[in-house]
Amino acid sequence: MKLCFSTVGCPRWRWQEIVSAASDLGYSGIEIRGVGDDLFIPEVKLFSDDNLEHLKADLAKHKLTIPCLASDALLFKPEIDTTAALHSYMSLASKLGTPFIRVLGDEWGVPGENVDEALVLARLKEIAPEAVKYGVTLLVETNGVWADSRKL
Numbered sequence: 001m002k003l004c005f006s007t008v009g010c011p012r013w014r015w016q017e018i019v020s021a022a023s024d025l026g027y028s029g030i031e032i033r034g035v036g037d038d039l040f041i042p043e044v045k046l047f048s049d050d051n052l053e054h055l056k057a058d059l060a061k062h063k064l065t066i067p068c069l070a071s072d073a074l075l076f077k078p079e080i081d082t083t084a085a086l087h088s089y090m091s092l093a094s095k096l097g098t099p100f101i102r103v104l105g106d107e108w109g110v111p112g113e114n115v116d117e118a119l120v121l122a123r124l125k126e127i128a129p130e131a132v133k134y135g136v137t138l139l140v141e142t143n144g145v146w147a148d149s150r151k152l
Contacts, residue, residue, distance in 0.1 A: 002028035004067055007035060015046055023062040031102075033070035041069055042088035052095055068100040068139065069093050075105050075123045075140075076115050086127055090134040100137050106144025115145045 004027055007018055015035050022030050038044045046055060059065065071089045073082040082103075089101050105120045124138065131138050146152045 004029035006031040008033040029065040031068040070102040073103040093136045094134040
């Protein structure tokens, strides 16, 4: 069984601390939510096109993968257009060989309060074909209203 951890649990760690901990503790991969104070991974210098080959070599050296990029794409917020951000994540995931991108379909807290489920569905239907083109799968975080598996 492959085990991974998320960088959401180590928000003050630098990249080498993250990789070292994952390697030393026998993990197989790292879900990337952020590195240090940087949460929008496609704009983090470490993940730039100029650094990708070095980053991938470093991960391979430690026998690690990045199975998921945890975006902050808020599909349930009509006032926020997530399309450009998700394209950036999909492009990066494709370059990294990362198969999954986490998206958010509800707020944390009271499940189902004021969630426009039709909006979330429409946005997923709009962006999913693009994800297929990039070779990635979007994962809706199962919190809030989506914690009900039948509804999801």
